[in-house]
Amino acid sequence: MKRALLAAACGAAVSLAARRVSRFRPPVTAPAPADVEGLDADGAAARLAELVRIPTISSREPGEADPAAFARFRERLVELYPATHRALDREVLGDGALLYRWRSGTDLAPMVLMAHYDVVPVAGQDWSRDPFSGLVEDGVVHGRGAIDDKGALVAILEAVESLLADGFTPARDVYLSFGDDEEVAGMGAKLAVAALTARGIRPWAVLDEGGAVVSGVFPGVPGRTAVVGLAEKGLLDVELVTTDPGGHASAPVRGGAPARLARAILRIDDNPFPARLHDVVLGMVDALGRHAPVGYRTLFAHAEYLRPALAAILSRAGREANALVRTTVAITRLEGSRAANVLATRASAHANIRIALGETVASTVDRLRRVIDDPGVELRVVSGNDPSPVSRADNEAFALVSAAIRSVYPDAAVAPYVMVQASDARHLSQVCDSVYRFMPFDLTKDELAALHAADERISVSALHRGAGFYRYLIRNL
Ligand SMILES: [Zn+2]
Numbered sequence: 001m002k003r004a005l006l007a008a009a010c011g012a013a014v015s016l017a018a019r020r021v022s023r024f025r026p027p028v029t030a031p032a033p034a035d036v037e038g039l040d041a042d043g044a045a046a047r048l049a050e051l052v053r054i055p056t057i058s059s060r061e062p063g064e065a066d067p068a069a070f071a072r073f074r075e076r077l078v079e080l081y082p083a084t085h086r087a088l089d090r091e092v093l094g095d096g097a098l099l100y101r102w103r104s105g106t107d108l109a110p111m112v113l114m115a116h117y118d119v120v121p122v123a124g125q126d127w128s129r130d131p132f133s134g135l136v137e138d139g140v141v142h143g144r145g146a147i148d149d150k151g152a153l154v155a156i157l158e159a160v161e162s163l164l165a166d167g168f169t170p171a172r173d174v175y176l177s178f179g180d181d182e183e184v185a186g187m188g189a190k191l192a193v194a195a196l197t198a199r200g201i202r203p204w205a206v207l208d209e210g211g212a213v214v215s216g217v218f219p220g221v222p223g224r225t226a227v228v229g230l231a232e233k234g235l236l237d238v239e240l241v242t243t244d245p246g247g248h249a250s251a252p253v254r255g256g257a258p259a260r261l262a263r264a265i266l267r268i269d270d271n272p273f274p275a276r277l278h279d280v281v282l283g284m285v286d287a288l289g290r291h292a293p294v295g296y297r298t299l300f301a302h303a304e305y306l307r308p309a310l311a312a313i314l315s316r317a318g319r320e321a322n323a324l325v326r327t328t329v330a331i332t333r334l335e336g337s338r339a340a341n342v343l344a345t346r347a348s349a350h351a352n353i354r355i356a357l358g359e360t361v362a363s364t365v366d367r368l369r370r371v372i373d374d375p376g377v378e379l380r381v382v383s384g385n386d387p388s389p390v391s392r393a394d395n396e397a398f399a400l401v402s403a404a405i406r407s408v409y410p411d412a413a414v415a416p417y418v419m420v421q422a423s424d425a426r427h428l429s430q431v432c433d434s435v436y437r438f439m440p441f442d443l444t445k446d447e448l449a450a451l452h453a454a455d456e457r458i459s460v461s462a463l464h465r466g467a468g469f470y471r472y473l474i475r476n477l
Contacts, residue, residue, distance in 0.1 A: 210437020
């Protein structure tokens with residue numbers, strides 16, 4: 001009798017699970033027609049190439065950036081996008097951050113579209129083409145900033161300019177916020193937030209750089225996926241310091257400053273932060289898992305009950321997937337004695353740490369202390385910010401971003417994700433609970449790898465679809 005009951009219970013559980021898997025399918029969504037009429041793909045590529053040619057390289061060293069290049073960039077924008085500069089209000093904040101307002105005539109909360117026009121340096125990189133020649137060759141725009149983030153800036157302006165040519169007025173105000181110092185975590189975005197706050201404006205939604213349309217990044221999911229960042233990890237810089245009396249290198253002691261520092265580094269390396277599946281990553285598994293083949297789908301359909309197992313799988317699925325599920329620590333800079341024959345009186349290591357959602361600067365430093373377990377190793381927090389708040393994915397703003405994606409990438413699966421890099425968008429979280437991080441470009445693995453590296457480039461077709469994405473978004477606000 002007992003056995004019969006058990007068999008019945010098992011049978012019920014199996015059929016429930018089977019039903020769950022059979023229902024675990026991509027959502028049926030109405031097609032969103034592409035809105036790329038009125039856009040000029042080659043013209044957009046030529047304008048991007050021109051802007052790539054202006055070397056707006058930002059630098060943390062005072063005096064190293066060239067303010068004339070930034071001024072030239074702003075002047076060229078006025079010439080390349082005349083209708084935008086006639087119709088929108090424009091202010092220059094601080095050293096050169098741009099804030100535009102496209103008035104709707106309504107008092108609905110506005111949409112903020114963000115990008116930045118500073119770029120990272122090219123020094124020490126092996127480029128196959130001149131990074132500032134703005135070459136357009138075989139349907140590809142080459143050069144520093146082609147994607148990050150002049151590509152997005154141009155796609156936004158192409159959309160606005162073309163809509164103005166159609167005589168279009170948006171249903172709610174649209175702000176364009178273009179930073180001049182994103183790559184050095186500067187003031188631009190903070191000034192934009194201050195300007196909005198001073199006017200009592202709380203945006204309806206904010207869209208900044210972040211995820212893109214990519215293939216083959218999620219285990220078991222074929223096809224293209226568009227990942228939209230709902231949050232970003234925290235960023236913490238810590239210096240580990242050990243000290244010693246020093247002396248001549250001919251008479252060293254055991255356990256000197258470099259040895260204690262090395263032991264601390266190895267302890268950090270041997271004790272990675274725990275892997276956890278945060279709700280945002282669970283949402284990503286849920287959205288993308290529906291597109292996986294049956295075997296994987298069975299697994300992903302029960303993701304909620306399998307969080308520890310999935311966190312373990314993702315942590316072994318590659319560097320990017322690992323970074324999604326845990327706080328990571330990179331030791332980037334090491335210093336010891338400055339002379340070959342003198343003992344170090346001080347040894348230091350710089351740890352660049354990306355804090356997972358659910359943890360904080362304080363909890364991260366606490367854990368580092370416990371893991372290092374050596375009072376002789378001093379931990380100095382150089383700078384740190386907690387992970388951003390998590391934006392909603394169950395509202396109209398996210399639905400609009402998804403529809404805009406489907407309009408130009410109809411085959412892509414849209415999913416939320418956690419951005420592992422820091423961006424200007426985090427400042428906007430102070431005034432808006434719908435801050436999304438997405439670049440509307442389909443990028444190959446090689447193109448993704450070229451961000452901040454040699455041979456950055458974007459295809460003319462991706463740029464064109466990107467402009468179509470923003471056009472759809474603005475038209476349907
Ligand atoms: Zn960027």
